[in-house]
Amino acid sequence: MWTCPICAREFTATNQLHSCRERNLGDFLAGKSAHTVDLFDHLITEFLQLAPVKAYPTKSMIALGLKTNFAYVTQLGKNFIDVVFPFDEIYDDNLCFAKIKTVPGTNQHNHHFRMYLKEDINDEVRGFMRKSLEAES
Template identity: 35%
Template sequence: MWICPNCDQKFYNRNQPHQCADFGIEDFVQGKSPQAVQLFYAFLERLFEIGPYELQPQKSRVTLTVKTRFAAINKLGDDFLDGHLVLDTPNPNESVVYKIENMPNRTFVHHFRIYHPDDINDALMHLMGLAYKVGLREYVKPPMRQNNYGNNRNNYGNNNRSNYGGGNSNRSEYGNRSEYNNNRSEYNNNRSEYGNRSEYSANRSSHPRGRSEQ
């Protein structure tokens, strides 16, 4: 966990880009309607039922973080609260979510709007629980590049080994062992046509200069 030395905001990644300024909750709710402020604190209270978190007030919004950011309150209108939840998979629910953004880091930002504390219902609480797991980094996926590399290695191994002599088809082009053995037997048969060793020994004994005549 990296803490910015200027504003004390906490981030999972070192030197995380952010709005570095000294803002408080009071700055965010200042001048807002009583109904909007009520929605703001109602949302924070219900979220705390899921688990502890930290608030990071910024100039235009308030983000919520555990190990990493998982939610934000983006706007307080006259009679509504606009916020978003970060999930690892898209979870469309038209009764709660009005827009989903696919982010480059393979997360999905789910935008929601509530008008009354009762709008924080079971469906929204479910999404808040999923987002909280993202804040704990329980969702972390393996890098996409690594998966592609692994697939390419498999393709290389399956397709190219046979092209470079690993396959049976190429071995047959240069002759297999059975053909080699057949050639050896033909060679042995040819040797027998020129006489075997016993015939050669018999001929030596019958020769006039053989050892028996000395």
């Protein structure tokens, strides 16, 4: 494991490319509605009940990770947040994903979840949250 001397994030590869100097979490949350920030905090709290996850700001999104990233907050809207769960298989028998897109040239299928209310994280979503963490390890 290698630890970045700037952001203290651990990586499996030495000198792994990442964007710790470019954005911080406050940059993403600045100017967002209290409702949206509350949704983001709730998402993190729900994940923390499963594992000691960390939020890593990048240029365009917030990655959620342990040793590797397992989910991404791709948009913080006025009254919602968008979360992408990348899986190696398609889980199309669900009520929580608005769309599923395959990344061209890969076996990665991005499952898109839009959260409007805290209650949107239900048992089905928690199951996919656990599955994303299992895929990470």
